[in-house]
Amino acid sequence: MSAQRACAVSDLEQDTPLRVELDGVPMAIVLDGEGEIHAIGDTCTHGDISLSEGFVEGDTLECWAHGSAFSLRTGKPQNLPAFEPVPVYIVEIDGDDVLIDPTVTKEI
Secondary structure, X not given: OOOEEEEEHHHOEEOEOEEEEEOOEXXXXXXXXXXXXXXXXXXXXXXXXXXXXXXXXXXXXEOOOOOOEEEOOOOOEOOOOOOOOOOEEEEEXXXXXXXXXXXXXXXX
């Protein structure tokens, strides 16, 4: 499979997660304070909670329910109660389009 349009760059607000679903794969897309766009799995590994409803702080996305923060770069939890990482997807930009292949994750 190849990368497909997830959203427009102009749809993103800095430090505000956007939930998208590509081929049944839920993702949280984040435009961080440095202008970099990240895509990580949207489901907290501690509980079945949408991470896109959480809070961006620096280069992490924090689950609103239990407080586990996940690295936007590696998907690794930075604190308990989560201990399993979420997937991180490769983001490509083509004009104003954010492209992601939901079948390919970054090797971290």
